[in-house]
Amino acid sequence: MTRRPHTGRRAATAALGLSLLLALAGCGEDTDGKASIPEGWSTLDTESLSVGYPKDQGYAEQPAAERSRSNAAVALKVEDGVRTGMVSVQLNFATGVSDAAGAAAAAGAGIGLGTTRKATEDVRLAGPSTARDARRIDYDFTADGKEDTPNKGTPMTGVLVAGVDSGGVPFVVRLNAVRDAVDAEDLDAFVGSITVK
Numbered sequence: 001m002t003r004r005p006h007t008g009r010r011a012a013t014a015a016l017g018l019s020l021l022l023a024l025a026g027c028g029e030d031t032d033g034k035a036s037i038p039e040g041w042s043t044l045d046t047e048s049l050s051v052g053y054p055k056d057q058g059y060a061e062q063p064a065a066e067r068s069r070s071n072a073a074v075a076l077k078v079e080d081g082v083r084t085g086m087v088s089v090q091l092n093f094a095t096g097v098s099d100a101a102g103a104a105a106a107a108g109a110g111i112g113l114g115t116t117r118k119a120t121e122d123v124r125l126a127g128p129s130t131a132r133d134a135r136r137i138d139y140d141f142t143a144d145g146k147e148d149t150p151n152k153g154t155p156m157t158g159v160l161v162a163g164v165d166s167g168g169v170p171f172v173v174r175l176n177a178v179r180d181a182v183d184a185e186d187l188d189a190f191v192g193s194i195t196v197k
Contacts, residue, residue: 033126033127034050034126034127034195035050035052035125035126035192035193035194035195036192036193037052037193038052038054038189038193039056040054040055040056040057041053041054041055041056041189041193042055042059042061042075043193044061044073044074044075044087044089045073046072046073046089046091047072047091047169047197048072048089048091048165048167048169048171048196048197049089049125049127049165049171049173049194049195049196049197050194050195050197051073051087051089051173051190051193051194051195052189052190052193052194053075053087053175053190054186055075057077057085057181058077058078058079058085059075059076059077059085059087060075060076060077060078061073061074061075062074062075062076070090070093071088071089071090072089072090072091073088073089074086074087074088074089075087077177077181078148081148082148082149082150083147083148083149083150084150084177084178084181085175085176085177085178085181085182086174086175086176086177087173087174087175087190088173088174089171089172089173090171090172090173090174091169091170091171092169092170092171093106093107093170093171093172094106094107094170097164097170098164098168099133099163099164100122100133100134100135100162100163100164101135102164102170103134103135103162103163103164103170103171103172104120104134104135104137104160104162104163106162106170106172107137107160107162107172108120108137108160108162111137111139111141111158111160112141114141114142115139115140115141116139116140116141117137117138117139118138118139118140119136119137119138120135120136120137120138121135121136122134122135122136123135123136123161123191125161125163125194125195125196126194126195126196127166127195127196127197128166128196128197130166131163131164131165131166131196131197132196133163134161134162134163134194134196135161135162135163136159136160136161136191137159137160137162138157138158138159138187139157139158139159139160140155140156140157140158140179141156141157141158142154142155142156143156143178150178154178155178155179155180156176156177156178156179157176157177157178157179157182157187158174158175158176158177159174159175159187159190159191160172160173160174160175161173161174161191161194163196165196165197166196166197171196173194175187175190
């Protein structure tokens, strides 16, 4: 006796699976939503984006009068006079940039010699659909001991996220810290806390 495949049942199962997949994909397209900020964190807010920083780990927002002109917002962690962690936002930092790839190329060129890139990936941020595409670069480096940073040679780690906001302004957001002070979950939470405007 020859068995016939149950094509009707298989087609129905495939259709159900496809509809569930599309429904889940649709859930991720919330263009007006804001990123979630972990408990104990605070937020840096700029014209182009907002981003969380771990206030409960000793980070504090730097007053505008004290930060570099190139930074739109900064949060620092200072221990015994040494800057062991920094979150920074730079806006309009490059010319001729119109997308995440261009912003990431410009930002990546500025992370310096002696930096080891660990990973580069495309990410989707919270905010308007026209500005959600961004690129993430994870990297390691060593401190140079200048400007109140840890002793020369101290292992450091960092992540940057670069993109273009809904008004066409390129941005780059960074978190740099002593390597043992942040883990993969902290870096993921940082990236996940960004809302583009």
